[in-house]
Structures are given as C-alpha cells and as structure tokens.
Amino acid sequence: MKLALAQLQIEPADVAGNVARAETAIETAAARGVDLVALPELFNVGYFSFDLYARNAEGLHGKTLSRLSDAALENDVAVLAGSIVEDLGQTRAQTDAYTPAEDGLANTAVLFDAEGERQLVYRKHHLFGYESAETGLLTPGDRVPVADLGGFTIGVTTCYDLRFPELYRGLVDEGADMLLVPSAWPYPRVEHWQTLPRARAIENLSYVATINGSADFEDATLVGRSTVFDPWGTPVATTDDRPDIVYADVDPDEVARVRDEFPALDDRR
Template sequence: MRLTLAQLEQDAGSVDTALDAAESAVEDAAADGADLVALPELFAVGYFAFESYARVAEGLDGPTFGRLRDIAADHDVGLLAGSHVEDLEASADAGYDVPDNGGLANTTTFFDRDGSLQTTYRKHHLFGYESAEARLLTAGEHLEPFEFDGFTVGTCTCYDLRFPELTRELVDDGVTLLLVPSAWPYPRVEHWQTLTRARAIENLWYLGAINGVGAFDSATLLGRSTVYDPWGTALASAGDRPAHVTADLDPDEVTRVREEFPALADRR
C-alpha cells in the first residue's frame, strides 16, 4: 500500500483556496500511485487562526467535508482528510453521533475510495499552552479505527502524541498503522521527532506523521512530516517546505516485527 503525506502550507486565508491546494496534492499523489493520502491538521483554516474557527465551522454534511469526500472519490484514493472545525450541533441535526456537550471540535475524517465516510475522530487532548484551542473546542470521546488495504488504521491529532495511553488503546484495538495530522510549531523540533518515532517503536506499527508548514503571527509550523516503519526507522521525510512524503507499506511487516520482537505480548 502506497501512503503519501501531503505537507501543505497553511495560512488564515480562503478555505476554498486551501481545498484547491489539497485537491492538487491528492491529484499528484494519485498519479504517483498513492492508495492513501493524508492531510495536516486544520489545513483549510490554519491551526493558529483561532478567530476564524467559528466562521469556518460546519457539520459533517457541510460543504468542506463534502468537497473532501468528492476529492477522495474523484481520485480513487483513501483520504485522511486532515482535520476541520466541526459544528457539533449541526452534525447532530444531520443525524451524526456527537459528544453531548456540543460546541466545536477539531475533527478528522477518513473517506474511502468511493467517498464514503469511514470514520470520524475528534481530537482528545486540547492544547492550552499559548493556544485558545482548549477554550474554543470540545474534546473528543471515542476512538474509531478503520480497515483499509490490509491495515487497521487509527488516528490521533498533534498534541495527542504526548499521551501514550491513547495509542496503547489503539494497539489493543488491533491498529497496525497510525496517522497523525498535526500543526506542530517551532521551536519544538526535537519533541516532534522524538514523540513520533517513540510512538512507532513502542507500538511496533507504521506511523505517518503529517505536519503543516507556514507562518502565523504567533507561530511557524516546522513541517518534517515523516513515515516510520514498525522498528521506528524513517522511510521518508520532508523539511519545512511544502512536500509530498511517500512510502510503500506492507501490512505483513507489522506481523513479522511483532513476532520477532514480541514486546507487546510482554506487557504486564
């Protein structure tokens, strides 16, 4: 299975322009044989554009999610559609299951090759340090792994990387590939590289960490999107400019590594 991480430039501009850039990236990745394309966290508005969250928020039946659904179907790829600001009340009105306390959420979706919505993940750990995310958004409550091309795929978002108990839950759910859409800023390069690699090593799975690039008034995203194998070896990575990060993954490799080094079976 060929995975492409689309490291996109973020700004606080037009959602439509950001979606056009995302579609162009998906089109190029599909032409290169990608089966699954992953986009960064809040790429359409920019994570640090907190004043725009309410303006761009919509339900899961809204136009942004609809456009992403069409992008997956039009290019015949699985699409981990980064994340977008979800209006939970609007989603509930459309018949979706949402957290009871409502509000807005940082929501990741995965669309299959036919554009069908396979899973929804709402960021569990909301960042508070010099960030308005924890004040503006509602935390998610559920993990929903999904099946794609021989992998059981899980997802978490950016700050979630600092909480390994969440990924242990995903291991227990059978996950063999973790995708992590992010908006990780400078100067915490070592944190980004260490935590992503550690989550791959300790769980003996593939991990695709998809970050954005670009500068905001309060922060600059550091890029460095990377695909790790189950040993924690980087298969492909980028710097801090827009890029495609592509690697071929073998679901049988996860089984082989876990049999050769059965650390998960030795947990107490």
C-alpha cells in the same frame, strides 16, 4: 499500500485557497498511484487562526468534507481529511451515525475510502493549552475508533495527542497497526516532533505517519518534517519545512513480522 503525506502550504485567512491546495495535492498523489493521501491538522483554516474557527465550522456533511469525499471518489484514492473545525450541533442536526456526545466545536479528522465513504471520524482528545486558544474554543472527543483499509487497521490521533502514550496503546488494543497523526506542530519544538512519534512507533510496533503543514502565522511557524516511521521506529520517508508530498510504501505484513520477531506487546502486565 502506497501512502502520501500532503504537507500543504497553509495560508492564514485563505480558506478557499487552502482547500483548493488540498484537492490539488490529492490529485497529484493519486496520479502517482497512491492508495491513501493524508492531510494536516486544520488544513483549511490554519491551526493558529483561532478567530476563524467559529465562522468556518461545519458539520460532517459540510462543504469542505463533501469536496474531499468527492475528491476521493473522483481520484479513486482514500483520503484522511485531517482535520477541520466541526460544528457538533450541525452534525447532531444531521442525525449522523457519528453523532457527538456534546455540542460546541471540535477538531475533527475524517477518513474517507476510495469511494468517498466515511470510514472513521476522530475528534481530538487532548486540547493544547500552552500559548493556544484551543482549550477555550473546542470540545474534546470521547471516541477512539479504528478502520480497516488496504490491509491495515488504521487509528488516527491529532498533534498534541502524541504526548499521551496511553491513547496509542488503546488503539493498538483495538487492532491498530498504522497510526496517522495530522498536526500543526510549530517551532521551536523540532526534537519533540521527531522523538515522540518515533517513540509511539517503537512502543507499539506500528507504523506512525505524522502529517504537518507548512505555514507562517503571526505568532508561530510550523516545522513541517512530515514523516513515516516503520514499526522499528525508523524514519523511512520525510521532508523539510517546505510544502511537499511525502511518499512511502507501507506493508501490513511488515508489522506482523516485526511483532513476531520482537513480541514485546505480549509481555505487557
């Protein structure tokens, strides 16, 4: 599989422009022959634009996700729309298969296949409270789904989830061998951003791909550095903090080879 991580320029208060930049990145990556394009956390509103959450929230059939579903179909490429502010009440009213357990707002990532069909909906489990309004504004998710795509079983988590390794172990128990992590990780915690996903890859003998944005907010600047880690924890593709698209070839057979050579998962007690 050819994977692209779209480290987008996210402009606070420019929702229309941010979505347009996401569509352009999908088109650009698809022209390079990729199979899957992954976008950052809250790429449309910007994570730290808390005052924009409610007015830009939408259900799973809303305009942002509909546009990205169309982009996936038009460009014949799978897309991780990771993530938007979901209005759980709107989704419930649509009687969707991914009906939430509660109302409110959620930080929601959606995986579309190359035909624009939803394959996975993940609502962020661990809400960040440190210098953040997220815990007061959002409802945590209660499901940890996986989806089969391109020979992989894919799991999705979001940003702060990286600090909770039990979540990743649960995904591996469900068969996951590639973990996608849309994020809005800010300075100064660069070492955390590089160490935690590498540890998750090593622990779970899985690919881990982190997709950050490039943005300056009033009180935060994102570190960028979107990276693909292989099942040994080796970074195989990365970038700096500027807007970019990171490309990597990933192989499900490599996961099988590593797990066979070093079967640590079999030794769990």
